[in-house]
Amino acid sequence: MFPCMKRVLAAAALSLALIAVPGAALAADASYRTLSAANDPDWMRSVPDGASLAALSVPGTHGTMSIHGGSLTQTQEDFGNSGGTLARQLTAGIRMIDIRARVNDGNTFTIHHGAVYQNANFTDVVRVLTDFLAAHPAETVIMRLKQECTGELGSCTDVPGQKSFPDIFDSYRTPVFWQPSVTRSAAAATPTLGEVRGKVVLAVLHGAHGSPIEHYGLAQFATWTDGSSTYIQDNYTVPNVGAIATKRDQVRRFLDATNAGDPTKIYVNFGSGSSLFAQPQQVAGGAFGVQGVDPFLLTYLNEGHGLTRTGVLMLDFPGSGLLQKIISYN
Template structure:
């Protein structure tokens, strides 16, 4: 409910607030095109738990349309073009939001804004990438986006349930998914990398208000509801630019928890946030002299023991407008970890 209201307010405000100039790109922010890490998982030991890795991910992976209050990623083209570029850059966890459409299909939305892509585009791009790079895996969070409220979308009536439609996709793309993660009513343990190479792992299937649907995904995320939970930091409401400092601290604290935590437990840390008075690009890149989350992260991850206990594992780090240097830094922690 809170997220639906926030989206509604943001969409309404987008009609009233003039677009802000794009913030300057740097190594942490808006330089995805400079990142080239298509096979970074391939050298890692197959026995490594997927949870033990440091993984760059994207929040609202497909969101490139709808204006400054809705866009969360650089635009590399419709029909999954943006996803394809992210995968080449090294992104390995994605956040997909779907609307139930006619013909029992999913279309990709961020609130009311259609993202000029369908779920078939997502799965086709994933299939092509993983066929070309079989040493990799991709973790997916899939959420039913529509609440029917102001600012959100409305699912088309007369269709199957979200879970039933999802099952039709997994049947058609059965070779693409790690099957234990898409088996309804079961839940799966967190796998080793070798078990899931060349496959998509579903972390969780979320309903429109955040609650998991049907016990799909990984068992440890059965309690992942809206916003934060035991293994997830997702404090997405950043009420104003000044509050970016609070968001930075929330991300930092969860990084420290992850780094010191059980390597067999997967943690998901959302660096994203927004509101009417703090657009996604401002939270990520900074604004009005306030440092953004992305440049803070790049600095924090690079700092040595003379400053603080170094981060040795980020878990799944979900980013808006990631830069090539930040992606590469997260990936580099896996090289250190495997030695």
């Protein structure tokens, strides 16, 4: 083989390696992996009662309780099992959460991300939310609840012989939930903040393959299926590190669409994404010199770009500065 051909093949192999081999994400900073430095448990207190939830700029987390399973599964900093991680996020200012549940023995929900049990149960979720909102009654928390198990490779399998997912959910409907959002027969209109202070608002109840279950949640999310839809950007497949740039652009475009969109609707913009060759931490924090979504977002929001609201930003491994910047738009 000619020497020049060897160099070409070696260069090609190196390029493929950079795409395919996981690498360390960027170091923690104001945008990434510094949620412990954030402390904003009462930020909604200064927002007028008459403000629609749609008018708010809300930091959220994707895979809110996913702290176990390794780099391909973990999406959040670990602040403890049994709801400890959720409690720390709420104190930091997170106000939309993404909860993934498996049907388990005794008609109960356990918290999963894919096949991995996250050492927490739905009773922990309800307990933490109830305690937090009792201590901070001016706040509200928006929840997306998803039946996580599909029974397919890489997923979990629900325990057979149990009640249906919505029937089990109904057994958890304590007074902490805003009741119009947890009534299966009639979806709720988007409320004002004053209507839901001290309550959990269910945005949508998703089945195992992403379709909404009956009429739970808010009416505007009736078409929220797996991936992106009218008011949702959730292009969650990022095939390799190089494709993080595409994900950044999708987040940016949806931010601009949110700002120009229907002011009566909540827009939910997922900054998360992953694949075998682009781990959640890499998409969030960056890798191999490619800027991650979190530092990009902090820079973009700091620059302004005429934005007056961000909508809901669902993040992996958010940093304290990014949370503070999103909240500042209120």
